[in-house]
Amino acid sequence: MATVASSKSITVTVNGTTYEREVPARKLLIHFLRDDLDLTGSHIGCDTGNCGACSVIVDGTLVKSCMMLAVQADGATIETVEGLAEDGELNELQRSFNEHHALQCGYCTPGMLMSATALLRANPSPSEQEIRKALQGNICRCTGYWNIIEAVKAVAK
Amino acid sequence: MLLREVEYVKPSSVAEAIELLVENEGARALAGGQTLINVMKARAASPDALVDLNGLEELKGIDLAPDGTLTIGAMTTYSEIVASAEAKARPILGEVCAQIADVQVRNRGTIGGNICSNDPTNHLPPLVTAVGARMTILGRDGERVVSAEEFFLGVYMTAVGPGELLTRVTIPAGKGDGFAAVTLGVDGTCIANAAASIQDGSLRVALGCVDAVPVLLRPESADADAVREAVRAAGLEPPSDVHASSEYRRHLAEVLAVRAAAQAAERAGG
Ligand SMILES: Cc1cc2nc3c(=O)[nH]c(=O)nc-3n(C[C@H](O)[C@H](O)[C@H](O)COP(=O)(O)OP(=O)(O)OC[C@H]3O[C@@H](n4cnc5c(N)ncnc54)[C@H](O)[C@@H]3O)c2cc1C
Ligand code: FES
Ligand code: FES
Numbered sequence: 164m165a166t167v168a169s170s171k172s173i174t175v176t177v178n179g180t181t182y183e184r185e186v187p188a189r190k191l192l193i194h195f196l197r198d199d200l201d202l203t204g205s206h207i208g209c210d211t212g213n214c215g216a217c218s219v220i221v222d223g224t225l226v227k228s229c230m231m232l233a234v235q236a237d238g239a240t241i242e243t244v245e246g247l248a249e250d251g252e253l254n255e256l257q258r259s260f261n262e263h264h265a266l267q268c269g270y271c272t273p274g275m276l277m278s279a280t281a282l283l284r285a286n287p288s289p290s291e292q293e294i295r296k297a298l299q300g301n302i303c304r305c306t307g308y309w310n311i312i313e314a315v316k317a318v319a320k
Numbered sequence: 321m322l323l324r325e326v327e328y329v330k331p332s333s334v335a336e337a338i339e340l341l342v343e344n345e346g347a348r349a350l351a352g353g354q355t356l357i358n359v360m361k362a363r364a365a366s367p368d369a370l371v372d373l374n375g376l377e378e379l380k381g382i383d384l385a386p387d388g389t390l391t392i393g394a395m396t397t398y399s400e401i402v403a404s405a406e407a408k409a410r411p412i413l414g415e416v417c418a419q420i421a422d423v424q425v426r427n428r429g430t431i432g433g434n435i436c437s438n439d440p441t442n443h444l445p446p447l448v449t450a451v452g453a454r455m456t457i458l459g460r461d462g463e464r465v466v467s468a469e470e471f472f473l474g475v476y477m478t479a480v481g482p483g484e485l486l487t488r489v490t491i492p493a494g495k496g497d498g499f500a501a502v503t504l505g506v507d508g509t510c511i512a513n514a515a516a517s518i519q520d521g522s523l524r525v526a527l528g529c530v531d532a533v534p535v536l537l538r539p540e541s542a543d544a545d546a547v548r549e550a551v552r553a554a555g556l557e558p559p560s561d562v563h564a565s566s567e568y569r570r571h572l573a574e575v576l577a578v579r580a581a582a583q584a585a586e587r588a589g590g
Contacts, residue, residue, distance in 0.1 A: 164336055167344055167369050168330040188328035188370070191321075191357075210321050211358055227424045230357050232350075235372060256356050269411055277421065299507060300422025 173237035177202065178246030181235045186233045191306045193217045195233035196243060204244040204273045208302065215229035218274040225281035227300070244273035247280065256280060257320050258277035263314035279315045287320045294319070321361045322564050327369035334378045334458065334487065340371045342460055342483040349485060351433035354425050356478050362492060379432070379487060382406045384572070388493025394432025394486045399423075402432065412497035412515075416443050417505050432486045433469070440559075441510045441576065444547050445472055447499060449526035450515035450580075453491045459484040468526075472533035481506040494519055495512065496588025500579035501528075504563060511564045512572035514581035518542065519589040525581055527573050530558035537577070544578045544586035551577050 178202060180222045194220070196202045200288055208214035210229050217228040234267040247254050253261065256279055266272045275298065282289055282297035289297065294315045303311060327344075331337040343349050346368035351403060359365045371434055373379060379395035386405035390413075401407050402482065407414050419489035420434075420443050434444040435455070449454075449468035456465050457480050471479045480486050497516035501510045513528040523542050526534040539550035551574045559570035 164339060166329050166331050167327045167340065167347075167540045169325060169327045171328060187325075189323035190327050191323070210361065212354060212425065215422070215424060215462065224427045225424050228426055230353055230424075232328065232353070232357070232370075235350075235353075235374060237330075272472075281423070297423055 171234045171237065173234055175241055177241045178243060188232060188234050190233045190271050191232045192219070192221075192228040192233045192236055192320060195236070196228060196241075199233075202243050202245050206270055208274075213302065214271070215228055215274040215278060218277040218301065219278055225278060229313050240276070242280075244276055245287055247276060256283070257313040257316070259317045261310070261316060262276075265306060265310040265312045265314035271301060271303040275303065275311055282315070283318065288290055289315075289319050291316060321362050323357075324363065324366045326360070326367060328372065329369065329374065330372045332376075333375055334485065336412060337371050337373060337376065338458060338485060340369075343371050343484040344371075345482075349373055349436075350551060351430045351436070352358055352397065352428040353433075354421075354429040354451050355433060355437045355439065369472055373432075373485075379485075384409050384451045388476070389434070390490045390491040390493075392491070394436075394488055395430050396432075397420055397460060398426040398429050398431070398434075398435065400444075402426065410491055410494060410497065412447065412451070412517075413491070416499050416515075418449050419501070419503075421445065431489055435489070436480055436486055438472050438474075438476055440475055440532060442509065443501070443513065443528075445524035446513055446515040446528035448489060449534040449536055450517040450524050450579065451494065451497060452489055452517065452524065453489050455486055456488045456490065457484050457488045459537055463487070463536070465490075468534070469536060475532045483550055492519070494570050496581035496584045498583030498585075498587070499585070512558075512576055513574065514576035514580040516577070516584040517540070518584050523581060523584065526578050527551070527554075529558070530556050530573050539577075539581065542581040544582070547578045548574050 174183045176223050206216035208216035212230045219228045347375045348367035350370040350372045366373040380393045380405045383391045401417045453470045501513035516525045525537045537545045537550045558566045560566040
């Protein structure tokens with residue numbers, strides 16, 4: 164029978180780099196990314212699953228990393244905002260956020276980018292309605308959303 | 321937030337999961353975590369150990385039998401139900417799952433977790449009640465199958481006992497279904513909701529957010545007056561909170577029951 168334990172050794176691949184770490188069962192994935200791996204791009208806005216600032220892609224699926232334990236990510240491939248840039252240059256979606264003034268304080272931006280990335284992968288030509296629905300789990304307190312939607316629309320094929 | 325100290329285990333079969341729950345008093349099943357992790361952050365519950373059901377293929381999947389019966393594994397996510405061709409046999413399921421919160425929550429949250437948590441504001445308890453779903457509960461001594469009326473016992477309380485798991489939800493064939501809700505923002509938390517279903521000519525309406533468990537009514541017809549009458553006769557005393565007074569919720573229950581029943585009648589006829 165599998166053993167019940169208060170910590171576990173996990174192996175995860177984040178943005179192409181594989182890490183092996185011992186983590187306590189009570190550690191949330193967002194804390195593992197930020198505190199253990201020093202990947203502080205993913206933010207904690209609410210810590211209740213409402214704001215989406217902590218959104219990352221785990222094995223191809225968009226999730227809120229404050230709503231999952233780090234030990235649950237054992238064996239997973241994780242993508243965070245730090246992995247979006249290509250050869251040190253902002254990718255097309257990131258540039259579009261910049262060009263469309265889709266951020267002000269920038270706190271929500273990493274989560275917005277990951278949600279938009281997941282959307283565009285599943286549906287490269289989303290309608291405005293589909294973009295709105297896909298970003299529903301991400302709260303922005305600054306922009307009023309308008310320019311964020313414009314930025315995503317601009318990279319939709 | 322740092323959770324209270326907790327132990328974790330990932331079983332490789334359902335039988336092993338049951339053994340772990342039986343052997344470790346104070347252990348809880350972890351499904352999508354989209355309620356449980358928050359409950360643990362708030363210290364509203366502090367399980368000693370979590371038995372992770374993720375990865376148990378036996379609890380996943382949607383099967384459509386030739387007679388139209390749908391069997392949905394407890395660990396099937398809302399996103400999987402929305403995307404499933406089989407689940408379209410009963411379109412209301414995907415339609416309601418698509419209204420739950422947002423992409424991220426739908427990608428993790430499960431049908432089993434939704435009904436096992438039986439939060440009175442959740443979307444699925446009234447829905448499974450209206451469509452006459454049957455829940456299969458597995459324990460060390462075997463399986464039993466219960467109706468929705470027997471399944472929901474109280475706020476956060478169901479017929480799933482200690483050392484037991486909900487394994488699947490079985491939904492009979494049908495298409496005469498309806499759902500209506502008033503929510504906090506689009507696809508937000510329900511202030512009140514109602515699900516309706518017409519099966520062999522008889523109507524079932526289940527009201528959410530107005531009591532500890534879904535309130536099942538059997539109006540004589542889907543006629544607005546008959547439905548209103550049935551809701552009034554139920555003598556509801558809904559809770560009051562910052563979003564709605566008890567009186568307003570009672571009013572919404574009537575309005576939403578009428579809407580859900582009308583949708584069910586339209587689809588049953590078509
Ligand atoms: C921001 C946000 C908004 C939300 N809005 C809504 C909403 O509008 N409507 C709605 O319906 N829900 C909403 N939810 C809740 C969400 O749907 C949860 O997914 C659901 O309530 C619980 O399902 P889960 O799979 O995540 O279960 P978990 O959180 O993992 O588990 C919940 C409980 O059920 C038990 N359990 C789970 N599966 C089983 C099983 N197979 N057998 C026995 N016990 C089991 C667990 O032990 C636990 O006690 C929201 C959640 C968030 C974070
Ligand atoms: S910090 Fe995770 S959703 Fe807000
Ligand atoms: S830019 Fe400030 S929260 Fe979105």
